[in-house]
Structures are given as C-alpha cells and as structure tokens.
Amino acid sequence: MRRAIYLLWLVLGPSLSVPILAAEAPASKVFKRFPIESAVILYDVNTTGTSAGLQTRTLGVARMVFDHWGARELKEEDVTEVQTGDFNETRNKHSLSLIDYGTIYSVDYDENITYKTRDREMDMAIAQGKDLSDENFAFLKEIKATRAGSQTIAGLTCDRWTSKDQEVCLYQGIPLYVRIDTEGFHSVRTAVHAVINKPVAESEFALPAFPLIIDEEYTTNESAHTRSEDYLLALQDLKGALSRMSINPADTNYTLTPAQEREVINVLGQRYLAKQKRLLPKLKSAFILARQCLREANASITARACIDPVNAINEALGDKTINFVFDDWNATRRDAVLRAMDQEMKYLDVTLKCVEEHNRTTDVIECTEGRLLPAE
Numbered sequence: 001m002r003r004a005i006y007l008l009w010l011v012l013g014p015s016l017s018v019p020i021l022a023a024e025a026p027a028s029k030v031f032k033r034f035p036i037e038s039a040v041i042l043y044d045v046n047t048t049g050t051s052a053g054l055q056t057r058t059l060g061v062a063r064m065v066f067d068h069w070g071a072r073e074l075k076e077e078d079v080t081e082v083q084t085g086d087f088n089e090t091r092n093k094h095s096l097s098l099i100d101y102g103t104i105y106s107v108d109y110d111e112n113i114t115y116k117t118r119d120r121e122m123d124m125a126i127a128q129g130k131d132l133s134d135e136n137f138a139f140l141k142e143i144k145a146t147r148a149g150s151q152t153i154a155g156l157t158c159d160r161w162t163s164k165d166q167e168v169c170l171y172q173g174i175p176l177y178v179r180i181d182t183e184g185f186h187s188v189r190t191a192v193h194a195v196i197n198k199p200v201a202e203s204e205f206a207l208p209a210f211p212l213i214i215d216e217e218y219t220t221n222e223s224a225h226t227r228s229e230d231y232l233l234a235l236q237d238l239k240g241a242l243s244r245m246s247i248n249p250a251d252t253n254y255t256l257t258p259a260q261e262r263e264v265i266n267v268l269g270q271r272y273l274a275k276q277k278r279l280l281p282k283l284k285s286a287f288i289l290a291r292q293c294l295r296e297a298n299a300s301i302t303a304r305a306c307i308d309p310v311n312a313i314n315e316a317l318g319d320k321t322i323n324f325v326f327d328d329w330n331a332t333r334r335d336a337v338l339r340a341m342d343q344e345m346k347y348l349d350v351t352l353k354c355v356e357e358h359n360r361t362t363d364v365i366e367c368t369e370g371r372l373l374p375a376e
Contacts, residue, residue: 030069030129030131031069031071031125031126031128031129031130031131032069032070032130032131032132032133033066033069033070033071033073033132033133033135034066034069034070034133034173034174035133035134035172035173035174036069036172036173036174036196036197037067037068037069037197038066038067038068038196038197038198038199038200039064039065039066039174039194039195039196039197040063040064040065040193040194040195040198040200040204041063041064041065041154041174041176041191041193041194041195042061042062042063042191042192042193042194043061043062043063043064043189043190043191043192044061044188044189044190044192045058045059045060045061045062045077045079045188045189046058046059046187046188046189046190047059047185047186047187047188048185048186048187049184049185049186050184050185051184053085053086054083054084054085054086055083055084055085056081056082056083056084057081057082057084058079058080058081058082058093059079059080059082060077060078060079060080060093061077061078061079062075062076062077062078062079062189063075063076063077065200065204065205066200067199067200068101069133070099070132070133071099071100071101071126072098072099072100072101072205073098073099074096074097074098074099074204074205075095075096075097075098076094076095076096076097077093077094077095077096078092078093078094079092079093079094080092080093081093094109095107095109096109096207096208098205098207099119099122100205101122101126101221102118102119102120102122102123102126102221102224103116103117103118103218103221104116104117104118104119105207107207107208107210108210109208112208112210112211113210113211113212113213114207114208114210114211114212114213115212115213115215116212116213116214116215116218117214117215117218118215118218118219118224120224123224123225123227123228124228124231126225126228127225127228127229127231127232128228128232133173134173136168136170136173136174136175137170137173140161140163140168143163143164143166144163145161145162145163145166145168146161146162146163147159147160147161148160148161148162148167150169151169151177153169153171153176153177153190153191153194154176154191154192154193154194155194156171156176156191156194156196157171158170158171158176158177159171160177165180165181165182166178166179166180166181167179171194171196174196175189175191176190176191176194177189177190177191214323218320218323219319219320219321220311220315220321222315223314223315223317223318223319223320223321224318226315226316226317226318227318227319230271230272230275230318233271234267234268234269234270234271234272235268237267237268237270237271238264238267238268241263241264241267245260245263247260262362265361265362265365266360266361266362268361269361269362269364270361272317272318272361273355273359273360273361273364275316275317275318276317276351276355277355277356279313279316279317280348280351280352280355281352282313283310283313283314283317283348284345284348284349284352286309286310286312286313287310287341287344287345287348289309290306290307290309290310290341291338291341291345293305293306294306294307294334294337294338294341295334295338297329297334298329299329300326300327300328300329301326302329303326303329303334303337304326307322307324310322322344324337324340324341325337350368351364351368353367354367354368
C-alpha cells in the first residue's frame with residue numbers, strides 16, 4: 001500500500017463539478033436495500049437455451065437470505081447444466097456471494113477460494129442511511145412493465161408485473177417469481193419456500209472454510225465507516241465554502257476554475273489533514289513497536305496481534321488496514337513481513353514530514369508526490 005496522502009478519495013474525479021453536494025446525509029439513518037427486514041427464500045431454477053447448434057438445460061435450486069433490511073445478504077445457487085448437440089457435457093455449477101455491510105465475499109467453488117473486497121458505494125449509502133428499497137419497482141418502471149393481477153407463491157400473495165420479455169411477481173418488492181423469455185433463452189425462477197420477517201440464524205450466512213484472497217482496495221468495516229462519515233462532514237464544509245465563493249451547487253453547467261478546484265480540495269481535505277497531524281506521529285510510534293514485536297513473535301497469532309495497534313490508528317484515520325500474511329509463521333515469513341513494514345515506514349516518513357510542514361491539502365499532496373518516486 002502506498003503510504004502517501006490518502007485523501008483523494010474525497011475528490012470525485014479529476015474535473016470537479018458543482019453537483020458534488022448531492023451526497024448530503026438525510027435525516028433518517030436507517031439503511032435499507034429491501035422494504036422488509038429479513039427473509040429466507042428458496043427458489044427452483046429452470047433455464048433452457050439454444051445457441052450455435054447447442055441446447056442447454058439448467059436445473060437446480062437457489063437461496064436468498066438477508067437481514068437488517070438487506071445490509072447483510074447471501075445468495076447461493078447450486079445447479080446442474082446439461083449441454084447437448086454437437087457435443088454433450090454435464091457439469092455442476094455452485095456459486096455463493098455474501099454482502100456484509102459493505103464487505104463483499106465471492107466464493108469460487110472451482111478453485112476453493114473466497115475473494116474479499118468492499119463496495120464503496122454501499123459504504124456511502126450506509127453512512128447516509130439511504131433507502132434503496134424501491135429499486136425493483138424503479139426497474140419495472142424502466143422496462144415499462146404493467147400490473148397483471150396477483151397470485152400466491154410459497155404461501156405469499158405477490159403482485160404480477162409483465163413486460164415484453166419478462167414477468168415478475170413481487171411480494172413487497174421481493175421477487176418470488178421471475179420469468180425471462182428472449183430469442184433462444186427461457187428462464188424461470190420460482191420461490192418454493194419463504195420465511196419473511198423472522199429472526200435469521202447466523203448459520204444461514206456461513207461461508208465455506210476456504211482461503212481468503214483480500215482485494216488490494218479492501219479495508220475494515222470500521223475504517224470504511226470512519227471514511228464515509230468524514231466524507232459527509234467534508235461535504236458540509238464544502239457547502240459553506242461554495243456559498244462563500246458565490247457558487248450555486250445546483251448549477252450543473254458551472255465549471256470550477258483551477259484555483260477553485262484547489263480550494264475545493266483544501267476544504268474537503270481539511271478535516272483529514274487535521275486528523276493526520278494528530279495521529280501520524282502516533283502511527284509512526286506504533287510502527288516502530290510493531291516491528292520490534294514482529295522480530296520477537298514466535299507464532300502466527302502473536303505476529304498478527306503485533307500489527308493490531310497500527311491498524312487501530314489506520315481505522316481512526318479511515319485509511320486502509322494492513323493485511324500481511326501471518327500464516328505458517330517462520331523465519332522466512334518474518335523477513336518478508338519486516339521488509340514490507342520497512343516499505344510502509346518509508347511512505348509514512350514522507351507523508352508525516354509533508355503533513356508537519358504544510359497546512360493545506362494541495363500542498364501536502366504536491367509535497368508527497370514530489371518526494372516519492374513515480375513508481376512508488
């Protein structure tokens with residue numbers, strides 16, 4: 001990870017426009033992806049397709065589980081695909097994904113690996129308490145679907161909607177039936193069991209015990225929450241600054257001048273810069289102690305604990321937490337982690353010096369970029 005100014009996440013692209021204030025926090029802080037609090041739904045899956053002389057039939061089951069209004073959601077599908085035609089083939093396909101308050105897990109059953117990353121848009125939506133529960137209805141409007149009565153599926157009465165090539169039946173916005181018919185493709189997914197608004201067992205969200213591959217952009221829930229909250233506060237600062245600059249945020253045709261762009265960056269970054277001035281000296285001390293701790297660690301669990309104080313400060317900053325490999329702890333692994341720590345320390349020293357010397361974010365950015373090599 002590059003330990004330079006970790007601030008440009010505040011800036012929405014290289015060319016800043018005034019509608020940046022669209023992300024103001026609403027009064028309600030309850031984040032919703034679905035209009036009901038929880039559900040466990042099992043589906044029958046039946047799909048057929050024809051293409052280039054091949055016929056494919058897919059049969060199996062799917063599962064959708066969510067609680068906390070969809071902030072946590074698991075989707076799983078286990079099907080068998082039979083292909084006939086020029087050559088015949090039968091294969092099983094198993095997929096599973098989990099959304100957990102902005103953390104995304106994707107399971108690869110072919111390689112027995114789970115990938116872990118974050119959804120930054122969801123981080124922001126959670127921080128703002130957005131209500132996204134009407135998105136299925138918005139989609140129906142987009143495809144110009146019409147109401148076609150109601151029916152009972154899995155013991156629940158749902159509203160049927162039809163369009164040119166699709167039919168869905170929604171129970172309070174949750175799909176219990178989905179049919180898609182296009183040229184050469186027919187798919188039906190029908191709920192066969194549904195439990196609505198009941199406590200969901202933790203076992204329903206269990207992941208297989210596969211090794212985790214953590215995306216470079218991944219950060220902990222706590223640091224993501226800090227970053228999102230800081231962003232919303234920074235937008236409030238920007239609102240006042242634009243008013244002082246006589247700029248109307250609603251004017252979508254207004255383009256900031258280079259000088260105004262620098263001022264916007266400085267306003268957005270002032271809270272984070274103040275936090276850096278306060279916490280980076282403590283982070284450097286934590287790094288030094290962590291390095292000494294790692295030299296003396298004789299087990300994976302001990303080595304992993306050495307880095308906890310460093311990550312605690314990163315979380316308070318809203319920065320990425322450090323994900324070194326501590327498994328199979330031995331002398332070779334220790335040397336690799338220590339080398340990575342030395343690189344982190346190098347970037348930290350550059351950033352700390354620039355933060356101590358300057359009081360404006362743009363100056364800090366230019367200072368750090370100038371003192372780090374291009375490849376770094």
